[in-house]
Amino acid sequence: MTISSTTPTPVTPVPAAASHFAESVVIDPSSADGVVVRGDLSGRAWRIGRDAAVAAVLGQVAELSDAVTAAEESVPDDTRATWRRWNERGWRWSAPSFLASRRVRFVDRQSDFREAQAAEIEQYAEVAPMPLEPVDTVTHTLPAADAEPDVSVGAMLRRRHSVPNPPARRVSAAELRGILGGALARVAAERARPESERRAKPLTSFATAFDFYVTCYAVDDVPDGTYRVTLPDLGLALVAGGDRRAAMARSMIGQSGPLRGAFTFTVVADFGRQQWRYRHERAMSLLWMDAARVASEVIWQATARSKEMQISPAVLDVPMLEGLGLPTDGSHQCLYNVTVS
Incomplete structure (x- = not known):
């Protein structure tokens, strides 16, 4: 100034x-x-x-x-x-x-920026390997996805809305698989690449610092509980079993969506994975933008199936992270929740 x-x-x-x-x-x-x-x-x-x-x-x-x-x-x-x-x-x-x-003088500011990026990333890896997503044991396999609805963009935009009190309705496991498969297709493709290729192109990756969770309350043929979504196979790895409605409602500052909805989709950021790639403050804003993009895909897929949603980023950090089995030391943060019914 x-x-x-x-x-x-x-x-x-x-x-x-x-x-x-x-x-x-x-x-x-x-x-x-x-x-x-x-x-x-x-x-x-x-x-x-x-x-x-x-x-x-x-x-x-x-x-x-x-x-x-x-x-x-x-x-x-x-x-x-x-x-x-x-x-x-x-x-x-x-x-x-x-x-x-x-x-600021960036290392990749010249015309040979790709070579500079590759050399810098190799130096990162010599100090510490690139952190990857947790490896989970799948405890529940979802059936094949339901048929993707043939709905026009205009119809979905007219239909899409968020409600404070979603109706108490169940969804099928096939619908859950269809929503997750459509919403996470780009992320799944990224996770399917071999580690060597992913390390070579970390600056063009999408949502590599995210973990995704589904807390099921009324999903046919899926036991109630909180699961981490495994990618690229879209399996479910149990984190906490049993009725999680009250716990999720408390974690979401008393919002009623978990008390009535069929499931809650949660986006969690692992800051260590993000900051290994992007070592400057501006890049942190990418987490929130990418979280909104992923949540929008969930909303899009659920809307196409005539579902109703409660959408909110508001949570109590410690109860939410504890419920997801994650550390509360600031290394992770819940960024977005979409409750579907």
Whole structure:
């Protein structure tokens, strides 16, 4: 952030309607005669001088004001204009990440990026092998999937909706297999590749840091309990048997879906598997985006079969992870739940 000012001036408030909300503050350095500070929610604005801005932003370290002024004076006019356009287009919240990306030197920034990536990944593997998914013993094999419904995209979009209290209905094991098979087809194809090939292309993998769970409450021919879905074969590996409705409802902060639904599909992230591949903060956002994509595929497949759903990422982390048999040390997190009936 740069601050524009040449002479200290008093803080001059610009009156506006009072706000009872905690507001974010935008500092506009494109002004030529001071710093404009504007609250997003209240609309209140102030024009303050250099020293006042430095004291506020830098925690009373006023001796840095000269450095701030020197840096500001070196900014060309076209850069000021560019910053103004970013504000006008609503991009200002992206500016810190964008500017940081211009300062970071990535190992694969040159034209031979594929060779650089391969060499870097081999160095990763020399320090520690690429972590893979857990190897489970299948305790229940699902039957062949039901026939994929012939439903148009428009019909599914009209039909698709989420309900706070899904109806108490059962689903067949074949329907469960069809929903999982359609939703996880891309992930299953990725998991089917040999380890050597997967290590060679970790940056183009999809959902490799996810584990998928199904908690069955009313699925024909499948005993009640929580299962981890094994890929690529779509088997079920028992984690916790018995009636799991109340436990899942508590883990989902009292939501009623598990109390009435047929099963809950859960997406869990293994941060160690993600961070072995992507060793920078920006990549963490990919987890949440990929989780939403997988959940959307589940919703799509269930909607095609005229099912109703309760969709939520809201959980109590520790009870949920304990119920899935996972550590609660921050290495895993439940990202999404879709309850189907």
